[in-house]
Amino acid sequence: MITKADVEDFVLNGHLRYVPHVSIDCAIFGYHEQQLKLLLIRHKAIDGWCLPGGYIKRTEKLVEAANRNVKERTGIDNLFLQQFKTFGDPGRAKTEQFDTDKWFTATGVAITKDNWLIDQTISVGFYAITDFSKTVLQKDLLTDDCAWFDIDDIPPLEFDHDEMVREALHTLRVQLYHYPIGINMLPEKFTLSEIHVLYETLLGKKLDISNFPKKLIALGLLKKLNEKRSIGPHRSPHLYVFDQEKYTEALRNGVVLS
Amino acid sequence: MITKADVEDFVLNGHLRYVPHVSIDCAIFGYHEQQLKLLLIRHKAIDGWCLPGGYIKRTEKLVEAANRNVKERTGIDNLFLQQFKTFGDPGRAKTEQFDTDKWFTATGVAITKDNWLIDQTISVGFYAITDFSKTVLQKDLLTDDCAWFDIDDIPPLEFDHDEMVREALHTLRVQLYHYPIGINMLPEKFTLSEIHVLYETLLGKKLDISNFPKKLIALGLLKKLNEKRSIGPHRSPHLYVFDQEKYTEALRNGVVLS
DNA sequence: TTATCATTTAGTGAATTTTACTAAATAAAT
């Protein structure tokens, strides 16, 4: 829990613990049952929705900062996380947009225009993907609101965050062909239909049903189990699991899916 | 030409004109006649070779900073330039490595350990590619040395620059399939062999000779001329040029090469 | 001067692989 004293210390001494002028922003995508969503927040000192983000501790790696951020927001640790682009055009985050009055109302801590927080900032964009039904969204002292938005129904975002989302989604879709995905987003045992529709949803397009699984199986990423799922009055589909070893190896070294 | 007064002003007031804590580093690749090289520099205050880089003016975009840097080093403007990754792990640029004595000897300007230049810095990596035979390398007041190194013969680099080069080369090779390349690196009129060997050299692997050009021609990127080049006692190859319009359109929107 | 030669470009087509699509077999519950 963040207290007022924490905020005060952050305003006054944050530049000693965090790297000034640099932040991260996270496009956190959430998947569940054919739906693709994006996590957005409303900051108390800013009107409108934007991507969650934050500063980087002087002791942590960029990806650790992103991971910490994502965990604080969603409660999920160690999910698929990738840097996609860094944004630094002047004027990308207009300092005039920072409403010091609003900030004071929200936190009870005064902030002046020459504070380290109100200066040109370059932001490293990360995207992450998880199962949104497993998340427990956290608001903090500085957050008015925090919610999942359907990917086709995202409101206009503050700063350059619209561009960030575009770039993040583009990178995600390109990387789908180069990294395995599914752990954390599918049940441990899943059917071919389930992983098929996961890929279709993330890519936003149809994939051929009869050839698609062959590639994953040929790569050894999927193992067929001697179990079936009962799905009512239909043929029971086989269950599959990821081959953990192949999966992590593919995460590390990449694969070619098509 | 940079004077001592310029350096003094940079040390004392640079943080007002540049964004502190953030820099760019450029992996500038050079191609010429089947050779792939990388531009390295030796900084006066640092032992060993590293990538050229610099700070970002508060008024310029990231890519503009990179372009300015590349132009200052090579004399070439507006070449193919791409952001590939941002590096920010703590300890990546050890401040102890900054030799203030060496700096003073080199510049005649004193610098203290609490100067804005000597602090944790996050660096945005760009790669560029050009024809190294057309470049005119520039040393400045802070540079001891500046030279092209064969890609297979790169000395160990300072900081995390070895990793940067690895990542840059990897991104370059991936992006070769998604962006057109060749302008500035080939003569205006070139043969299929020439562009073929360019791609092979950049990719570091063989490409099928009989199919390779078809893709470029099918995309409309190449136009066949009614001219041939005389190459001695052998059949004269046809000359080709890039279709400028298609080329720039492909640069903007990307293509799929294979 | 003419013929031969080595070498490179450029194209052809067969063999193979990949992809896209269709259809049939299968299994489960009613």
Added chain:
DNA sequence: ATTTATTTAGTAAAATTCACTAAATGATAA
């Protein structure tokens, strides 16, 4: 038995690979 979605099989089209042939060219030798 019927219904219905899963799963596999099969096929045609497309793309790629590979090996080979033919054409072009100037140097060289006869």
